[in-house]
Amino acid sequence: MSEAPRNEPVLAYVPGSAERALVDAEISQQAQEPLSVPLVIGGERIVTSAQQAFSAPHRHTLQLGQYSLAEPAHVARAIDAALAQKQSWAAWSLAERAAVFRRAGDLVSGPWRARLLAATMLNQSKTVHQAEIDAACELADFFRFNAHFAEQLAEQPLISSAAEHNQFELRPLDGFVYAVTPFNFTAIAGNLPTAPALLGNTVIWKPSPLAALSAHYILAVLEAAGLPPGVINVVHGDPGAISAQVLDHPAFSGLHFTGSSAIFQGLWRAIGERIGQYRSYPRLVGETGGKDFIVAHPSADVTALAVAIVRGGFEYQGQKCSAASRVYLPRSLAAQVQAEVRGMVAEIRVGDPTDAQHFMGAVIGRAAFTRISGYLERARLDPECRIVCGGGFDDTLGYFVEPTLVEVTDPKHALMREEIFGPVVACFVYDDHHFAQVLALCDESTKYALTGAIFARDPAAVELARTRLAMAAGNFYINDKPTGAVVGQQPFGGARLSGTNDKAGSPWNLMRWASPRVVKENLNPPQDFRYPFLAPARATLKS
Ligand code: NAD
Secondary structure (H helix, E strand, C coil), rough: CCCCCCCCCCCCCCCCHHHHHHHHHHHHHHCCCEEECEEEEECCCCCCCCCCEEEEECEEEEEEEEEECCHHHHHHHHHHHHHHHHHHHHCHHHHHHHHHHHHHHHHCCCHHHHHHHHHHHHCCCCCCHHHHHHHHHHHHHHHHHHHHHHHHHHHHCCCCCCCCCEEEECCCCCCEEEEECCCCCCCHHHHHHHHHHHHCCCEEEEEEEEHHHHHHHHHHHHHHCCCCCCCCCCCCCCCHHHHHHHCCCCCEEEEEEEEHHHHHHHHHHHHHCCCCCCCCCCEEEEEECCCEEEEHHHHHHHHHHHHHHHHHHHHHHCCCCCCCEEEEHHHHHHHHHHHHHHHHHHCCCCCCCCCCCECCCCCCHHHHHHHHHHHHHHHHHCCCCCCCCCCECCCCCCCCEECCEEEECCCHHHHHHHHCCCCEEEEECCCCCHHHHHHHHHCCCCCECCCEECCCHHHHHHHHHHHHCCCCEEEEEECCCCCCCCCCCCCCCCCCCCEECCCCCHHHHHCCCCCCCCEEEEECCCCCCCCHHEEECCHHHHC
């Protein structure tokens, strides 16, 4: 059995460090040379006449490149390429396939680290620290840990005897897999097409149009690591049209999706409508939206709680599926917690994330800015809302939104129920003796169940929250912010409206991409069809 990998250490990027110099050099190069991002089908780079330009979210004038848009003929070619490569890729041993991804992990943490970080900082507006934990550490961890977990899966012991041998084969699914990835994590974009590929599947990958640059470098790393052409085929373009064409194909055998709940439900519905035309029942894995909570008990450590709200709610501009976005505060602590959050927010600088003094960058694009600023405008006019800090937004240079805490008087206010996906945290203040009722409220206020946290020093309160909120979050934190899951340490995923909870970067997820076959060989086949119970009865009994 392979040795368990270690999580990739997080580098600090302090000014003057060698790693900082490398990233700065990459940032200047990628900012100066806009990239043409092609489709990649069967290993061939295809630049189409129809292209879409993209720029940095924090600087409208910084053109980063343009990506090619697929036409139906390209999608058809991508499916053909995936199917053509399938047999040969599936015939590689698991050890050979795992070696490709382990090599990719080493390239990510080594020579490609700065390039992936720079792309993630420029394209998705992440600070160097946010880019490091995502595009370097989590991506390398996905590649290395998945390889290890897949090898563990393959070693299922079966009982054999002297007369028969039983074997377990991890076959891939019977067809191709469709991976659809979100903008907010380079690591997730890397994981969704590669987890099925590791198990011998071939893949059509549709990256987020908002993270085309990072997606381009992920594929380049995989190619450099020895991934054969046609195993992962990349198509950019109209998501609805591409998806309809892919899902129409009888060999579609699995969907690996991360993104919003509504899009996943639409894809699931489309698959359901076509269920009669597929060769097999497709595997559907979707990790979707969240409305992640922090419940504070009167015994909570106020400063730790305030830090969790600030880091959990505002890092990467609140654009993590796990970001804290609703907080339940006991009346005895509320003023103090709000004052501490206000103090921290006063120190936060929002701006170009390639400038190290900024704790936050811009939100991802025009649609996000309009959605988030709409919530803030409504909150400003709503008598049920009091803006504790922040509330401003400005799209003059880039899509900037201030970190905002809003107190609401109605615990079921839209700000406490809807996924805003921006740096906006709503809080509701409850009477201290209503802790048990507040747990019920937390559980029942939204349909999401992704992440959540309890802050309490009283062990009985921790236990009560843990029990009462058993179904409210797939990842539950005690005295910690609800973000920052690490591969191999906190396998990630939520249930209810938040997804199928298949735990990315774990054996549970990998199992979904295999269709095991069990082979029994009989070394001593029977020569007589009759069983002993059919033997003639004895004479003594007859008489
Ligand atoms: P999104 O749903 O807008 O897009 C996700 C992907 O779906 C993109 O590739 C997009 O192009 C594609 N898409 C859009 N319309 C489509 C259509 N009609 N048919 C098929 N595909 C379509 O999500 P996003 O803005 O990129 O990411 C943010 C969302 O993802 C949030 O809801 C967040 O909570 C969720 N998310 C969840 C997790 C998790 O692990 N649960 C992780 C990251 C993000």
